Amino acid sequence: MENRFSPELLEHLANARRVMALTGAGISAESGVPTFRSPDGIWSKFKPEELASMDAFMRNPKLVWEWYQYRRRLIYEVEPNPGHRTLVDMEAFYLRFRLFTQNVDGLHHKAGSKQVYELHGNIMRNRCSLCGRRVLQTAEDDSEEPAHCRCGGLMRPDVVWFGEILPEDILSMAYDEAMCADLFFSIGTSAVVYPAAHLPVLAVESGAYVVEINPESTMISSKVHTTLRGKSGDILPALWSQLSQKSHF
Ligand code: OAD
Secondary structure (H helix, E strand, O other), X not given: OOOOOOHHHHHHHHHOOEEEEEEOOHHHHOOOOOOOOOOOOHHHHOOHHHHOEHHHHHHOHHHHHHHHHHHHHHHHOOOOOHHHHHHHHHHHHOOEEEEEEOOOOOHHHHHOOOOEEEOOEEEEEEEEOOOOOEEEOOOXXXXXXXXXXXXXXXXXXXXXXXXXXXXXXXXXXXXXXXXHOOEEEEEOOOOOOOOOOHHHHHHHHOOOEEEEEOOOOOOOOOOOOEEEOXXXXXXXXXXXXXXXXHHOO
């Protein structure tokens, strides 16, 4: 097999003990989930402030709900791709492997990853906008409007909207992990949305070897140790198979 990866990278992969991966919309692109900022991405067709904010939901709950129902239907039909599945293999191999995702599609869980920390929530869950009670959304739920919680509040998708803060416990774990990791992967994210975008930079500053996997250049490309240009569904399995040949595990 052609040797596509540097010996330095393979050495880091073979010897790492604490590994962290941060994923973004790009890892699910090959499963058929649209990204946000590509030329034909979600934010080229819809305005975030009209669909992904509490103001928008209060103004027009039905419109926001319908948009999320549309995205849920799409996500129910898609399957994890080889990129998601390689992260499952990595989790099984490394002593400590933590996966943080900005995605709300649940595809890492569906692929079989066990320790997944969702920084921006999960689209298959709803949360009461008043009392915070959480309820799983079923595949059969084709409601056109948000339900009312038993407390009287409106149920909303349990995702982080613009202007909202991320789940504090998960973010704090992400910072701790980025500061202690010796190998860090930034996969399929444009790295423009904070605070998640700060994690790879924090990892570099804290001494981790940082690898970016993305077909395009991003805000962090010049700061990381290695950038692998291409689709994560191609790069991750190729990298992993090359490592297994090198290490004979
Ligand atoms: P973006 O849409 O901003 O970026 C997706 C990235 O994936 C881009 O850099 C693409 O080049 C890259 N990409 C595309 N196809 C890929 C592939 N096959 N393999 C690997 N990479 C690929 O998505 P995010 O960075 O995830 O937040 O966006 C961050 C946040 O902005 C989202 O979580 C969402 C959005 O607004 C909220 O909704 C709170």
